[in-house]
Amino acid sequence: MLQTFIQIVLVGLAVGAAYALVALGYTLIWNAVSLVNFAQGDLVMLGAFVSVGWLANRLGMPLWLNLGAMLVILGLFGAALAGGIYHPLRNAPQLSAIVATLGLSMALQNIAVIIWGPQPLNFAGPLGTTSVQLFGSTIYAQYLVILAALAVMMAIQHALFQHTALGRAMRATAQDAEAARLMGIPTARIIAFIFAYATMLAALAGWLVAPLSYVSSDMGVNLSLRAFAATILGGFGSIPGALVGGLIFGVIESAGSFYISSEYIDVIAFGVLIAVLMFRPQGIFGELELERP
Numbered sequence: 001m002l003q004t005f006i007q008i009v010l011v012g013l014a015v016g017a018a019y020a021l022v023a024l025g026y027t028l029i030w031n032a033v034s035l036v037n038f039a040q041g042d043l044v045m046l047g048a049f050v051s052v053g054w055l056a057n058r059l060g061m062p063l064w065l066n067l068g069a070m071l072v073i074l075g076l077f078g079a080a081l082a083g084g085i086y087h088p089l090r091n092a093p094q095l096s097a098i099v100a101t102l103g104l105s106m107a108l109q110n111i112a113v114i115i116w117g118p119q120p121l122n123f124a125g126p127l128g129t130t131s132v133q134l135f136g137s138t139i140y141a142q143y144l145v146i147l148a149a150l151a152v153m154m155a156i157q158h159a160l161f162q163h164t165a166l167g168r169a170m171r172a173t174a175q176d177a178e179a180a181r182l183m184g185i186p187t188a189r190i191i192a193f194i195f196a197y198a199t200m201l202a203a204l205a206g207w208l209v210a211p212l213s214y215v216s217s218d219m220g221v222n223l224s225l226r227a228f229a230a231t232i233l234g235g236f237g238s239i240p241g242a243l244v245g246g247l248i249f250g251v252i253e254s255a256g257s258f259y260i261s262s263e264y265i266d267v268i269a270f271g272v273l274i275a276v277l278m279f280r281p282q283g284i285f286g287e288l289e290l291e292r293p
Contacts, residue, residue, distance in 0.1 A: 007137035008254050014143035016250020017150035021205040022227035023234070023242035024157075025198030030237055031174040032194045033086055034094065038101045040202050041224020042108040047074050047203025048215040052123045053116040063126055067207060071200050078199025082192040112217040125211030146208045153201065154243065170194060226253075226269070233273050235286025244284060249273075 022040055029037050050073055055066035085104065089097040127141040134144070161167035172180040173190045181187045206220065213219065226249055234245025249269060256268035277283070 003136040004258075006135045007139055008258050009251060010134065010137065010139050010147075011143055012251030012254030013247055014146045014250070015254060016230070016247035017146045018205045018209050018223065018246075019227045019230045019249055020150060020243045020246025021153065021201045021208075022224055023231040023246045024239065025201045026228060026231045027237060027239055027242040028174075028194050028198045032170075032177070032191055033090070035086060035097050036101070036228075037198070038098065038224075039081075039105040039108060040198070041220035041227070042105045043074065043078070043199050043202035044206035044209075044220035044223055045112060045215075045217060046077070046108055046206070046220075047071075048123070048206035048210045048219065049112055049116050049121075050074065050203075051207050052121050052210060052215050056123075057121070070207065071203060074203035075196040075200045078196040079192040081199070082195035086191065086195070087188065109217045116217075118217070120214035120216040123210040123215055125208075127211075140212070142208075142211050149204065149208055150243075153204070166190075166193070229270065229273050233276060233283055235283030238283070238285040241283055241285035248284075 022044060025040050025043075026037065029035055029040075047070055051066050051070040055061040055069055056063070059066075061069060081104070085100050086097060089100060125142055126145060130141040131138050132141050132144065159167075161171060169180070169185045169190050170193070172183070172185055173187050173194075177187050177191075180190075202220075205223070206215075209223065210219070227246065230245035230249040231242050232245070233249060234241025234243070252272050253265050253269050257265050260268060280286075
């Protein structure tokens with residue numbers, strides 16, 4: 001029983017790590033420009049397709065090289081989104097920008113079908129179907145790759161935010177973009193970089209989960225929905241909340257699937273989310289904002 005429990009937790013943490021990567025993108029963009037990017041999940045899909053359908057299958061690029069190339073390409077695409085979608089609508093009602101991201105989501109799904117076709121693509125990943133023994137439990141090595149990738153990205157992000165001028169500029173822009181601009185910080189460039197970084201996080205999540213399923217035009221839909229729910233669970237706008245919320249959501253799904261039924265995963269996971277929000281509406285790490293009547 002203990003081995004089974006360990007396996008359930010490890011799988012849940014790995015799946016939750018993928019949710020956390022996407023949730024961090026939601027959080028970073030929200031903190032910077034108060035925008036919910038509903039195309040975040042489709043950037044998961046786009047990253048996987050660029051890596052597998054183009055760089056690997058068509059150009060024959062080696063696995064690790066195509067990962068780096070894919071992240072650069074998607075980072076540039078994310079920066080272009082900041083200039084092409086957010087910047088023109090920055091002074092428009094917030095709903096306009098949200099609708100624009102919804103339109104982008106549908107456009108990306110259709111473009112993916114046109115370019116790569118409707119049939120899902122297989123992606124073996126760096127380790128294929130290799131399994132490892134851990135604490136007496138058997139688990140796909142790819143799950144451990146996902147957990148390791150999240151740990152590495154968190155270390156990089158901490159170093160970036162806390163120990164570089166760029167990171168300090170990002171934090172200043174997120175706290176008050178207008179004040180940061182008046183202090184000489186090029187906020188437009190910083191916002192473009194935040195979009196680029198959030199897009200790279202989503203693309204990395206797509207590259208990591210693709211070996212566990214398929215690469216398809218709708219692969220990011222469910223993942224982004226769960227990542228968004230994890231963001232709310234952790235506390236919208238909280239970076240630790242995005243991380244912890246994603247991991248918790250993944251473990252809840254894994255445990256619910258095993259102990260109850262995989263048919264009720266959504267009911268279980270979102271039921272827990274609703275229950276938490278009933279007692280703590282701001283989420284685990286969120287701060288309750290009080291407004292004067």
